[in-house]
Amino acid sequence: MSLRTYVANLEEGRPAIPQALARLTTELERARRNRVILLKIIHGYGSSGEGGAIRQAVQAELARLERESQIRTFIPGEDWRVSNEPTWAVLHKYRELKRDRDLGRGNRGISIVLL
Numbered sequence: 001m002s003l004r005t006y007v008a009n010l011e012e013g014r015p016a017i018p019q020a021l022a023r024l025t026t027e028l029e030r031a032r033r034n035r036v037i038l039l040k041i042i043h044g045y046g047s048s049g050e051g052g053a054i055r056q057a058v059q060a061e062l063a064r065l066e067r068e069s070q071i072r073t074f075i076p077g078e079d080w081r082v083s084n085e086p087t088w089a090v091l092h093k094y095r096e097l098k099r100d101r102d103l104g105r106g107n108r109g110i111s112i113v114l115l
Helices: 017-033 053-067 085-093 095-099
Strands: 005-009 038-042 073-076 110-114
Touching (some): 005 017, 017 038, 017 053, 053 073, 085 095, 085 110
Parallel strands (some): 005 038
Antiparallel strands (some): 073 110
């Protein structure tokens, strides 16, 4: 199976939280329409280095979508590493992701979504 991936940049233009969440919904819908399997979301980590309100809101929304089975899973960027069990399961199934430039970098500004 060929892996279909897509990158969605939610932080572009420095939106407020409601606009970033609306963009998340739009990007998830677009990914589903295009039969994307994995979506890398760039939400940023916040200019203060404290964790960022958009990051927190996006990850809370992704956790809700996962609980409601609207996405298979999501992996915060800081957990996108081989030693993380959910990451390892994804990498085992989709080996080409081992070449992802963010893998193992602890990038808190991204989240990986498996649709």
